[in-house]
Amino acid sequence: GDFEKTPGWLDWYDGPTTPTFQLPAGAVDAHCHVFGPGGQFPFAPERKYTPCDASAAQLFALRDHLGFARNVIVQATCHGADNRALVDALNRSEGRARGVATVRRDVTDAQLAELDAAGVRGVRFNFVKRLVDRVPTDSLEEIVERITPLGWHVVIYFEAEDLPDLYDFFSAIPTDVVVDHMGRPDVTKDPDGPEFDLFLRFMRENPNVWTKVSCPERLSVTGPRALDGEQHAYTDVVPFARRVVEQFPDRVLWGTDWPHPNLKDHMPDDGLLVDYIPQIATTPELQRKLLVDNPQRLYWPEGA
Numbered sequence: 001g002d003f004e005k006t007p008g009w010l011d012w013y014d015g016p017t018t019p020t021f022q023l024p025a026g027a028v029d030a031h032c033h034v035f036g037p038g039g040q041f042p043f044a045p046e047r048k049y050t051p052c053d054a055s056a057a058q059l060f061a062l063r064d065h066l067g068f069a070r071n072v073i074v075q076a077t078c079h080g081a082d083n084r085a086l087v088d089a090l091n092r093s094e095g096r097a098r099g100v101a102t103v104r105r106d107v108t109d110a111q112l113a114e115l116d117a118a119g120v121r122g123v124r125f126n127f128v129k130r131l132v133d134r135v136p137t138d139s140l141e142e143i144v145e146r147i148t149p150l151g152w153h154v155v156i157y158f159e160a161e162d163l164p165d166l167y168d169f170f171s172a173i174p175t176d177v178v179v180d181h182m183g184r185p186d187v188t189k190d191p192d193g194p195e196f197d198l199f200l201r202f203m204r205e206n207p208n209v210w211t212k213v214s215c216p217e218r219l220s221v222t223g224p225r226a227l228d229g230e231q232h233a234y235t236d237v238v239p240f241a242r243r244v245v246e247q248f249p250d251r252v253l254w255g256t257d258w259p260h261p262n263l264k265d266h267m268p269d270d271g272l273l274v275d276y277i278p279q280i281a282t283t284p285e286l287q288r289k290l291l292v293d294n295p296q297r298l299y300w301p302e303g304a
């Protein structure tokens, strides 16, 4: 059916510039989504927003335009635990995409096997209250038990204020754990202050924990322009992301987050977002780890 977009919805940026920054060969966009198309893959009744359509073909066209070789496609909450759009995109990717799904505790072994065969390599646990209703921890623990034999990992999306309460639960997850967007730090705080140090301590104490250093456009308070007018500079986010890349160079990932759900005040040009990367990964070696080696090790461990 036709789905009315959430009022004020910002569609993804049409006609992104060609990045100035030359992505290294084999670069992976390790965090992106597909939405519907709603006529073919209906959005979930329990969703908390209704997006525009954003197809696999459009995602792969952006991949090629920006110079990425591969994608990791993450199930968006607007599709709930209905992973059909994700599986369809993986099937269309000719082996160039892997997936992170959303499952419920009653998922069957056959369904897990089907997701694994399509290229799913992890599940996502979302704790952002504006996106999902809270899932009881015992359900999540049961899902972890079910996916561990598959060699899958757990992607977690939470807000920094919730990390203290979730710290022990996250630290007990036995698989690899990938944090979306650094756990959304409050970038008005001191990057060397106690709030961000809790996240850095979480990474120090748990060598199985990785993080995406993506989505400056979600975290920035100063906005896309630097004082000198440079676009997509997100200068208040850079110190946080640089610290993570330099302290944990082998456990960081990056993604465009296309098609950028729930942005309110501006829609980034994905070409300029790619140009942001050298500000947070400042050497070719760090860029290769962030964009090639790390996502390859986690999502294509079998090799190229």
Ligand SMILES: O=C(O)/C=C(\C=C(/O)C(=O)O)C(=O)O
Binding pocket: 075, 076, 077, 078, 131, 157, 180, 218, 257, 260, 261, 262
């Ligand atoms: O795309 C992101 O990573 C961020 C958001 C949304 C989702 O992840 C989703 O709906 O699955 C958000 O902060 O609204």
